Amino acid sequence: MRILRLALRRLAASLPTLLLILMGMFLLLQLAPGDTVDALMAQMGGGDAALAEELRRFYGLDVGIAAQLWRYLTRLVTLDLGFSAIYGKPVATVILERLPPTILLMVSALSFAFFFGLVLGVLAARRVNRWPDTLISTLGLVFYATPSFWFGLMAIVLFSVYLQWLPAGGFYDITMGYTGIAAMLDIARHLVLPTLTLGLIFLAIYLRIMRASMLEVLSLDFVRTARAKGLTETRVVARHVLRNAMLPMVTLIGLQAGTMLGGSVVVESVFALPGLGRLAYESVVQRDLNTLLGIVFVSALLVIAINFVVDILYARLDPRISAES
Amino acid sequence: MTAPLLSVRDLRTHFMTRAGVAKAVDGVSFDLAAGEILGLVGESGSGKSVTGFSLLGLVDPPGRIVGGSIRFQGRELVGMPPAALRALRGRHLAMVFQDPQATLNPVLTIGAQMALAVQAHERASDRAALDRAAAVLARVGIPEAARRLSAYPHEFSGGMRQRVAIATALLHGPALIVADEPTTALDVSIQAQILAKMKALAAESGTALIWISHDLATVSSLADRVLVMYAGRIVESGPVGAVLRAPLHPYTRGLLDSLPAMATPGEKLRQIPGAAPSLLALPAGCAFAPRCPRADAACAAPPPEVAQGSRRAACHHPLEAAA
Structure with a gap:
């Protein structure tokens, strides 16, 4: 109950932020030269001014910017994201088609980074300043310093071209026509390299945070108390240290959800994944304002949802957080 | 002698x-x-x-x-x-430490911390361990001991926390x-x-x-x-x-x-x-x-x-x- 109240209050606080993001995005996009109709006409191979005017009226681009913004926001209240002139479909449909690869990629990269960051961080902290710590910390630094697009390309060269273990790109193999379990395994195989590429940098961050956090908690008095009670070292770490040490990691997930979504644009481009990131890039090129705004809206919702989960998790982990404070 | x-x-x-x-x-x-x-x-x-x-x-x-x-x-x-x-x-051989603010784990209930101490030396079910904890808490003068087991350290005063620490030390006699x-x-x-x-x-x-x-x-x-x-x-x-x-x-x-x-x-x-x-x-x-x-x-x-x-x-x- 206490946790739910806290989370709901945080959710309410994020609504004005969402509104500001959308308005800012809308106005910024007006600064870019050309609009949807220009892009459409270019694709059609040109046309006369009358046709352009007709199209502008059809897509509601003939009124002032303020009126367009107002129209967009009032439609948004009914969860209507508008129509994409470029794709000839409602924006909601376009986005829903592109959402699964991105969400799968984010969930797998986040889980990978969190799990291995935790394990490696704990290992490094338990052997602090000895060779396992040095090895893990150095690897972490290398992962952190490597640009993800370069890592992605090198992974393709090594694992796809040279060793031929994994596919170089795409979300699934359309030539095989898999169904059921086989289709899931096929998608999983396609996601291995993108997950590693997107996740490694976050793994490096999590492992540094976890190592530092473990070392700090290990030096606290209650750890000595736990040892004085005669607990085994494993139990001291598992029951007393881990939960306290995980708090900064959990905070970090919420903070980096947006960064991760940004990173997935690069990774989706490198691995030709039909995800939200690629869609955003294409929408910018094609001046597809409605789609772009829809992506911003959905991305913001995604980040808010992740932060909502993180808040609940954090409150569960730390009983000192209360709805009152 | x-x-x-x-x-x-x-x-x-x-x-x-x-x-x-x-x-x-x-x-x-x-x-x-x-x-x-x-x-x-x-x-x-x-x-x-x-x-x-x-x-x-x-x-x-x-x-x-x-x-x-x-x-x-x-x-x-x-x-x-x-x-x-x-x-x-x-x-x-047990020990009670100086600062009861810092010597209890802030994210575990009093009951969980005491049960861990019981189970460090005996095979006891969670229920049995918590019962033992409640009995010793009552001995050191904590009212409604059984109910307080589910409380967290920050919900206790300094004196109460130190009583918990003493009770934990006394668990195994x-x-x-x-x-x-x-x-x-x-x-x-x-x-x-x-x-x-x-x-x-x-x-x-x-x-x-x-x-x-x-x-x-x-x-x-x-x-x-x-x-x-x-x-x-x-x-x-x-x-x-x-x-x-x-x-x-x-x-x-x-x-x-x-x-x-x-x-x-x-x-x-x-x-x-x-x-x-x-x-x-x-x-x-x-x-x-x-x-x-x-x-x-x-x-x-x-x-x-x-x-x-x-x-x-x-x-x-x-x-x-x-x-």
Whole structure:
């Protein structure tokens, strides 16, 4: 109950932020030269001014910017994201088609980074300043310093071209026509390299945070108390240290959800994944304002949802957080 | 005479710091009988807490027991394999720490922390462990103990938290509890309650107690015998009444004189001049000599042991010697 109240209050606080993001995005996009109709006409191979005017009226681009913004926001209240002139479909449909690869990629990269960051961080902290710590910390630094697009390309060269273990790109193999379990395994195989590429940098961050956090908690008095009670070292770490040490990691997930979504644009481009990131890039090129705004809206919702989960998790982990404070 | 419960001989615990070797405990010897209450008194940095940690094998690196012997219930603790020492800790040999704010885990319930302590030494179901915890909490005077098990440390007051820590130490009915300034962080009124409770519980269960404190007043109301430590060594020991009435060592005299209760109202408190010596570079002779009003050239040599009945002091010029 206490946790739910806290989370709901945080959710309410994020609504004005969402509104500001959308308005800012809308106005910024007006600064870019050309609009949807220009892009459409270019694709059609040109046309006369009358046709352009007709199209502008059809897509509601003939009124002032303020009126367009107002129209967009009032439609948004009914969860209507508008129509994409470029794709000839409602924006909601376009986005829903592109959402699964991105969400799968984010969930797998986040889980990978969190799990291995935790394990490696704990290992490094338990052997602090000895060779396992040095090895893990150095690897972490290398992962952190490597640009993800370069890592992605090198992974393709090594694992796809040279060793031929994994596919170089795409979300699934359309030539095989898999169904059921086989289709899931096929998608999983396609996601291995993108997950590693997107996740490694976050793994490096999590492992540094976890190592530092473990070392700090290990030096606290209650750890000595736990040892004085005669607990085994494993139990001291598992029951007393881990939960306290995980708090900064959990905070970090919420903070980096947006960064991760940004990173997935690069990774989706490198691995030709039909995800939200690629869609955003294409929408910018094609001046597809409605789609772009829809992506911003959905991305913001995604980040808010992740932060909502993180808040609940954090409150569960730390009983000192209360709805009152 | 039967063998004492605890027998410490020439214990030396040093910290290998970057600046050199800090001799936090340097040649401490004492005996403790079953059920006895021993006060261990000294200023900050005198090595009293490190002595306590050494007994349980809880000295953190870069600290290390470099020599001496600790015999507890007939077994040698120095050099004992970690697993064997762990099995002893909390079961036969427990510890209560100074700051109850920091010594309880903030994210676990009181019940969970106490149940972990029960299950560290016995195969007990969670239910049975929690029942045990509730029973001991009731003994240390926590009302509605069973209900409070699901509370978190931040929901308790300082005094209550320290009662929880004491209850945790009592869970397995240990033969010895080392209490490291357990009342220092508490209000005076709460201090008195905890002291009385501790004394009653120790008497009731026959538990021996080492009470580490910088406060002579609390020690005098609790202990049978007192050890006074200075710069890693014991400078005076004896029955608490006799030592406080007529100390042999000038340092003990200085400690007593600096107690506000001993001062004449309106007069300045008498302080011991100077500061405790650096543990990195202790003088070859008496470590207290630079601050001692009775010091002379003889004090540059290691002080001899002066015996007076069951009392001992390490001093070239003891007060009222052989009086």
